[in-house]
Amino acid sequence: MLTGSSPPDPAPSVPNKDCLLVSSAVQTIVLDVAGMKCGGCVSAVERTLFEQPGVKRVDVNLVSRAAWLDLNESDGDIEAVIAALAARGFLARERVLEPKLKLSGSDGSTELSWWRQLVVALVLLLLALMGHLSEAGHLPMPIIGSLPFHAILATVALVGPGRQILIGGLAAARAGVPSMDTLVGLGVGSAYLASLAALVRPNLGWSCFFNEPVMLLGFVLLGRCLEERARSRTCQALQQFSQLQPETARLISDDGAIRDVLVSALRPGECVQLLAGDQVPVDGVIREGHSMIDVSNLTGEPMPLRVEPGTELVSGSLNLESPLVLEARRVGSDTSLARIVRLVEQAQARRAPIQGLADRVAGRFCYGVMALALVTFLFWWLFGAVHWPQVLQTSVIGLPFPHEHGAAYEDPHQSDLSSIATTPIGLALQLTISVLVVACPCALGLATPTVVTVATGLAARRGWLFRGGDVIEMAASLDQVVFDKTGTLTLGRPLVTDIFSDDVDRLLQWAASLEQSSRHPLAYALLQEAQRRQLPLLDVIRVSTMLGEGLVGELQGVSGELRVGSPNWLQRHGLVIPDQAMAWLTVRSGSIVALSQGDSLIGLFQIEDQQRPDVASALKRLRCSGLQLAIFSGDREVAVRHLGQRLGFSDDDLAWQMLPEQKLQRLEQLRSKGKVAMVGDGINDVPALAAADLGIAVGTGTQIAQDTADMVLLGDRLDNLPEALLLARRTLNKVRQNLFWAFGYNLIALPIAAGVLLPNQGVLLSPPLAALLMALSSVTVVLNALTLRI
Secondary structure, three states: OOOOOOOOOOOOOOOOOOOOOOOOOEEEEEEEEEOOOOHHHHHHHHHHHHOOOOEEEEEEEOOOOEEEEEEEOOOOOHHHHHHHHHHOOOEEEEOOOOOOOOOOOOOOHHHHHHHHHHHHHHHHHHHHHHHHHHHOOOOOOOOOOOHHHHHHHHHHHHHOOOHHHHHHHHHHHHOOOOOHHHHHHHHHHHHHHHHHHHHHOHHHOOOOOOHHHHHHHHHHHHHHHHHHHHHHHHOHHHHHHHOOOOOEEEEEOOOOOEEEEEHHHOOOOOEEEEOOOOEOOOEEEEEEOOEEEEOHHHHOOOOOEEEOOOOEEOOOOEEOOOOEEEEEEEOHHHOHHHHHHHHHHHHHHOOOHHHHHHHHHHHHHHHHHHHHHHHHHHHHHHHHHHHOHHHHHOOOEOOOOOOHHHOOOOOOOOOOOOOOOOOHHHHHHHHHHHHHHHOOHHHHHHHHHHHHHHHHHHHHHOOEEEOOHHHHHHHOOOOEEEEOOOOOOEOOOOEEEEEEOOOHHHHHHHHHHHHOOOOOHHHHHHHHHHHHOOOOOOOEEEEEEEOOOEEEEEEOOOOOOEEEEOHHHHHHOOOOOOHHHHHHHHOOOOEEEEEEEOOEEEEEEEEEOOEOOOHHHHHHHHHHOOOEEEEEOOOOHHHHHHHHHHOOOOHHHEEOOOOHHHHHHHHHHHHOOOOEEEEEOOHHHHHHHHHOOEEEEEOOOOHHHHHHOOEEEOOOOOOHHHHHHHHHHHHHHHHHHHHHHHHHHHHHHHHHHOOOOHHHHOOOEOHHHHHHHHHHHHHHHHHHHHOOOO
């Protein structure tokens, strides 16, 4: 037919520039990757994956610790990819998309691990604090304050909770991709080995500070616990989606008996009973019953929908009133709910371009920190302590109980808690450890993905599907939005309001018969009118769709070729419209559909659509946000002008009777002046959706339009568009805040840890405090992301 869309029923899928659906020779694989701690790890995983044969595209998410990759089936080997990651210290496994939705980390194992790690961190910090209290005489437990106790405690801490960090850091360093574990491992290990050397060789004159590695590990583990806890909250939206699908369903057997079965056991064609209060387990069609359905969990639509036999339901919606019989159409991972979850998961993996600088820095960050640590050690050992001897008497920031006047111990073995440097090499070692520990590539790596994860989760709960961080960034920087008319600005459910023909029944019967296989809204109008008049449909011999124009075909019992579509299209194929029909046509404001038999006009239909009730307020909000608006339509000039005038568009912002290729040309002209979004819903909008800087499909449109678009608005409310674009702008602001903090923290903390303020201000950062600051910097980034609101 002409323009517009169809309901979201199965349709041929085309690949979008960034879509999940790829060519048949390429498969999309999801890997759960363990061991990623920072942005450097993300860069290492990406580099490793790209080095493997057959890998075409990689998206890695530090928050969900997942990697999405497009792999050529011909020359790609997923087992080799997993082995390559393992060789770099990242254990990976392929995620199986099970019929029953299940998200990684959705069981209780993650929660138990979090609590276990928290307890270990708190025990280490408590023992370290008790050691300080005992040494200061505030706690009558000399054993806890003794050197042997803390030597044993430090050894146990490194062999126990610190073992994973040491092994992971060593593996990353050996693979040439040092990570956060490498830096922490170097700091903890050097503190322990220096204390051990001072214990074994007293003549070195070094202080023992076994308490440093204990406190370092305690703060690092505590920070990771808090970070992990906060990050788990960013994935709550997906967890809520997974809970929308019930475990069991009431299957109706052939003999009418009803029994409970697992949802994963359902097959297309089987019928299930839905009682009031039941979640819909699969996508299907109602066969019996009338009820109200709540779809707010999927589309954000606040009002329940009235349903009846023939109405399609999607999994995850809620039956509110009466029993229903539902015939399953799509089950398991093919359901709309599973598709939404997959889209949101991949969206969280796709990075925003603004993250590019942070990723490049994070990839080389650890090398820079290790170089700075080496320079710090050599400087303070060979020059700094000699040139500024007063620094050896400086109190350390971060000690719970600084020693009086900062004096050094006469015997370095009187306490393992002596964090006050007494020798140049002791000071150099202390500052070096602080540099290694205070650095935080985690904040750089988490700055963008945490915000994107929160934003896509919030959006999904409202029925807005962004396909990635790049889409969110584009949505936040638009200059103009172009709308299709039919099915986008209008409801897409038009009605036949007038007919020009000598034989109305014949005209309507032939046109509806040709359109019976079409999903276009104008086709529905013809079919609905034929049904109202109780006209039987004729069998179709053949029918072809001319994109953006209409249909051509033959009917059983009707001689000659029939064409139904726009009058201009029929005229280009030799149809001559009589003067009387032309006079009738020129005064009509709705969409006009013509039917011809050969070169003869059979008649004309006037079909009028209804404007969406929320479209005026939505356009007003978009204009208030500074966006330029336009309408590109394949409909007639009269209909487009009439709608444009009602909605406040000038003639320069309107275009009518446009073919898909003409929409593309106009979009290219607009793109030369700024970033342009295209909002559409029909098959004829697919090229424009793919060509625009941002393609936006409304959820009532065709599946092919949704698959092509960068952003999908589920449901039937256009006022979701300004809300979604506002969320995108807020998201980008949060990303900028996080990146500013991540870069700013490292730029300030690293020089202080290296002793820049030590000679003049006497400010020295202790390794435990450095570890605490490092942990808090990551937690701050995640908590700031969680403050994002719609």
